Amino acid sequence: MTIYSGEFGLETSGNADVIDITTQVSELVASSGINDGIVLVYVPGSTAAITTIEYESGLIRDLKAALERLAPEGITYYHNERWHDGNGHSHIRASFIGQSESFPLMHGNLLLGTWQQIILVDMDNRPRSRKVFVQISGE
């Protein structure tokens, strides 16, 4: 049993930019040399989130629409009244989706469905540089 720590960076355009990070995660898993374990994919910060989706352009638009229903950009946020950075909706959306997802690793394979990709959603209202961390507990 061992712990592996990997990370990679990416640039986002913000505004619910949805980025498929499956390849980067899979490459880190392969380079870890771990065959069986738990894979934690995590983004630090309070305006980005990690989840999975069938990554195709239609659903990406649908996801943005759902985030807008949950936390519309145009309504009043007390966060904005205080800090004037205009990203109150970004914080709320990120807190709902969450900053991590965990996956089983079995016989060297990350268990994903055929049409399931790991995504980072950058909820912030401006382009950001993000770091994603992949932590594996396994053997």
Add this chain to the structure above:
Amino acid sequence: MTIYSGEFGLETSGNADVIDITTQVSELVASSGINDGIVLVYVPGSTAAITTIEYESGLIRDLKAALERLAPEGITYYHNERWHDGNGHSHIRASFIGQSESFPLMHGNLLLGTWQQIILVDMDNRPRSRKVFVQISGE
């Protein structure tokens, strides 16, 4: 320290079918022989989700109503316009709830509240066969 991998299958009726999987998870935990660790419960795919709830018929209806508020079945989804499978709402609901939940395992006990059950919610718009994976990192 070791890794244990277990799994079980189940049939769902789709359409936000809510299935209590606490017993199956607990049996796998017991058969693992691990007393202390982290238990990851995970469903592959992009139209099913794992969370916990007090499993009683009233709340199950309430959960379906909340999912309908977040991602109504009857509105336009770009996913449906492209793929014509009619399950755009299923994907969005699954991405919001997430495909896993993790639990502490202490002295052989999975830490759940008295009225807390682990559930799989099948968001798809048709019956599905699902596999649930239980991955334990512990000793």
Add this chain to the structure above:
Amino acid sequence: MTIYSGEFGLETSGNADVIDITTQVSELVASSGINDGIVLVYVPGSTAAITTIEYESGLIRDLKAALERLAPEGITYYHNERWHDGNGHSHIRASFIGQSESFPLMHGNLLLGTWQQIILVDMDNRPRSRKVFVQISGE
């Protein structure tokens, strides 16, 4: 590799009370003696949730407003009609946010953003005593 189990208690006022638990979690991580691993923060029960947020009073009000949009307190819940405890909205909110969040631990540091705190949200409709569990798989 080892497993560490820590816990702490806290009193909440319910009604979407948002409590910053970053200090308590960090202290348990420090006392674990583990430098690298996966840190699971978990609350048992079906009316409380764990997530992260920038902990400032504006966003806390905004989070409460978003929870009210998702699962308003004043609408009909079948759970309430059956059990008459009036907390149907509490259960639904907790199931959406989830009962855990996991964090990478690297070189003794819990990976959090500069303006990111770990929070417990007590969705129940009355004051509660809660226990939070911190389970670490690492070395």
